Amino acid sequence: MKQIADLAGVFAYLSLLTVGGGMAAYPELLRLSVSVHKWLTEAQLVHLYSVGQMAPGPNMMMITAIGEWVAGLPGAIVVLIAFFGPTALLAFLVGRAWKRLEKWPWRESIQKGLAPVSIGLLLAGCFTMARGAIFGVETAGIAVGTLLILLQYKVNPALLILAGAIIGALSF
Amino acid sequence: MNESSEAARVSVLDIFLEFLLVGATSFGGGVVAYLRNSLIVRRRWVNDKEFVEMLSISQSLPGLNATNMAILVGDKLRGWAGSLAAICGVCLPGALLMLVVGLVYQQGGDRPLVNAALKGVAAAAVGLILATVVQLSKKSLSHRFDFVFMALAVIGVNRLHQSVPRVLIVLGLLATLWYRPGSVHKESAAE
Numbered sequence: 175m176k177q178i179a180d181l182a183g184v185f186a187y188l189s190l191l192t193v194g195g196g197m198a199a200y201p202e203l204l205r206l207s208v209s210v211h212k213w214l215t216e217a218q219l220v221h222l223y224s225v226g227q228m229a230p231g232p233n234m235m236m237i238t239a240i241g242e243w244v245a246g247l248p249g250a251i252v253v254l255i256a257f258f259g260p261t262a263l264l265a266f267l268v269g270r271a272w273k274r275l276e277k278w279p280w281r282e283s284i285q286k287g288l289a290p291v292s293i294g295l296l297l298a299g300c301f302t303m304a305r306g307a308i309f310g311v312e313t314a315g316i317a318v319g320t321l322l323i324l325l326q327y328k329v330n331p332a333l334l335i336l337a338g339a340i341i342g343a344l345s346f
Numbered sequence: 347m348n349e350s351s352e353a354a355r356v357s358v359l360d361i362f363l364e365f366l367l368v369g370a371t372s373f374g375g376g377v378v379a380y381l382r383n384s385l386i387v388r389r390r391w392v393n394d395k396e397f398v399e400m401l402s403i404s405q406s407l408p409g410l411n412a413t414n415m416a417i418l419v420g421d422k423l424r425g426w427a428g429s430l431a432a433i434c435g436v437c438l439p440g441a442l443l444m445l446v447v448g449l450v451y452q453q454g455g456d457r458p459l460v461n462a463a464l465k466g467v468a469a470a471a472v473g474l475i476l477a478t479v480v481q482l483s484k485k486s487l488s489h490r491f492d493f494v495f496m497a498l499a500v501i502g503v504n505r506l507h508q509s510v511p512r513v514l515i516v517l518g519l520l521a522t523l524w525y526r527p528g529s530v531h532k533e534s535a536a537e
Binding site: 189190191192193194195196197198199201202205218220221222223224225226227228229230231232233234235236237238239240242243250254258261262264265266268269270272279280282283284285286287288289290291292293294295296297298299300301302303304306307308309312313314315316317318319320321324325330331332333334335337338339340341342343344345346 | 368369370371372373374375376377399400402403404405406407408409410411412413414417418421426429433436437438439440441443444445447448449451452459461462463464465466467468469470471472473474475476477478479480481482483486487491492493494495496497498499500502503504509510511513514517518520521522523524525526527528529
């Protein structure tokens with residue numbers, strides 16, 4: 175029961191940090207799930223997160239796996255509700271109030287202000303994850319190669335992640 | 347609002363199935379692009395202007411864009427039941443898949459080949475996230491102070507080891523005040 179309550183608390187908290195994208199919450203996800211609660215190792219978290227990039231749908235579905243590891247199927251369900259419930263409710267309420275907010279002069283200020291901060295948080299999350307994923311020339315090469323290909327060509331990122339798996343299996 | 351006559355006939359089940367389809371086929375992230383294709387082009391449940399407005403709401407709130415969009419579109423079509431159907435539909439396939447992946451991974455143990463492949467996957471994922479950051483920056487950062495705020499967020503988390511909520515609240519407030527109504531910075535950023 176304690177585990178379920180911890181899962182609910184952690185993922186409800188993390189959901190509120192996902193401004194701009196799921197990656198913004200990564201540093202806190204790492205701290206809480208690996209250091210504080212020891213639900214999994216950093217390597218496992220990096221693996222789950224990365225494999226999750228290949229899955230269809232919203233890109234944080236890997237959290238279901240953490241919930242399942244900790245407390246079985248109920249854990250997975252609790253994690254999903256905790257992670258998507260609060261922000262869903264917020265979006266619902268703000269969506270309905272939006273017409274009134276449209277004339278509120280601070281709305282544009284908040285949007286303009288949050289944009290660079292949230293992109294910075296995504297980048298910070300990315301650097302945090304890189305520490306657990308980039309170990310040497312080969313892994314750095316795969317990361318930079320993926321980045322350059324995606325910026326240059328219109329290709330489905332899932333294919334590049336698959337390519338990363340093949341290169342990894344062949345070379346490490 | 348004359349286009350909503352078509353939307354009025356959408357059932358909760360229709361909404362669930364359409365979002366389930368997007369949830370099951372949107373490989374490689376970028377769910378919003380799949381949603382645009384499904385909701386505007388294929389189903390004509392929302393028009394371009396509504397979609398952009400909903401996306402702007404989604405982006406300025408916590409929560410993933412894909413699920414926030416599901417909530418907003420669902421509400422527009424069928425109220426709270428529509429929202430619930432849409433978010434369940436878009437999440438279900440990925441959640442089930444990752445549940446299975448988690449089970450397999452846990453039982454897979456320490457297989458060298460799998461571990462090597464996962465190393466490659468993780469490295470590629472870092473590249474993918476970086477690409478997303480670059481593309482987002484190109485689209486929404488225009489003023490040079492935008493880059494200052496972005497850099498401060500990175501320094502706060504990665505160098506000064508401040509927690510994400512602290513950085514978000516402090517810098518979010520500062521940046522919002524910087525672009526406060528009627529400020530000169532806002533004017534120059536709009537150029």
